[in-house]
Amino acid sequence: MLNTEHANFPRAGFFRRLGAAVYDSMLAVAVYMVAGAVGFGIFYGLTASGLAGMNGFEHVSDALNGTPIYHGIYQLWLVLCVGTFYALFWSRGGQTLGMRAWRLKIQHPNGQNLSMVTAYARIVWSLLGIGNLWIVINDDKRALQDRMTRSEVVVLSKEANQMRNWHGA
Numbered sequence: 001m002l003n004t005e006h007a008n009f010p011r012a013g014f015f016r017r018l019g020a021a022v023y024d025s026m027l028a029v030a031v032y033m034v035a036g037a038v039g040f041g042i043f044y045g046l047t048a049s050g051l052a053g054m055n056g057f058e059h060v061s062d063a064l065n066g067t068p069i070y071h072g073i074y075q076l077w078l079v080l081c082v083g084t085f086y087a088l089f090w091s092r093g094g095q096t097l098g099m100r101a102w103r104l105k106i107q108h109p110n111g112q113n114l115s116m117v118t119a120y121a122r123i124v125w126s127l128l129g130i131g132n133l134w135i136v137i138n139d140d141k142r143a144l145q146d147r148m149t150r151s152e153v154v155v156l157s158k159e160a161n162q163m164r165n166w167h168g169a
Helices: 014-048 060-066 068-092 097-101 116-125 130-137 144-149
Strands: 104-107 152-155
Touching: 014 060, 014 068, 014 097, 014 104, 014 130, 060 068, 068 116, 097 104, 116 144, 130 144
Parallel strands: none
Antiparallel strands: 104 152
16 A cells, blocks of 8 residues: 555664564464464364374474474474564564554555565565665665665654554555
């Protein structure tokens, strides 16, 4: 969705992004815990029904963590759930809850919201947040993930950050 009203806001600096990331990390931990519980429940159901073997382990959690294929699939599940949390927020309205608190929005320079594919690409290019260090050494306030996905993080005015704009309207 295109919102040209948001096309001319200033780009966010490192410390403002860091503040939003601290807020969002708490939400990401909650998503991680829920995804972990759901994933464990699914695995427990698979072992109880005999569709997944215990591989000589006595406890389900030992089988999950001690069998490389099970553990790998479980970790992939957790990463996908947390990544999807960010991608959904970024593609729907350009903001996570932490970003709303700091009046930040991710968008293309013309004000257009990111697609899901671009949002996932931002996650990969952020290199677990290390891509934000690029802001410190450059004057244009664009992180590595901004450059690689042709997007930007802007600071919205209080008016532009109102709930009516949350879904890009």
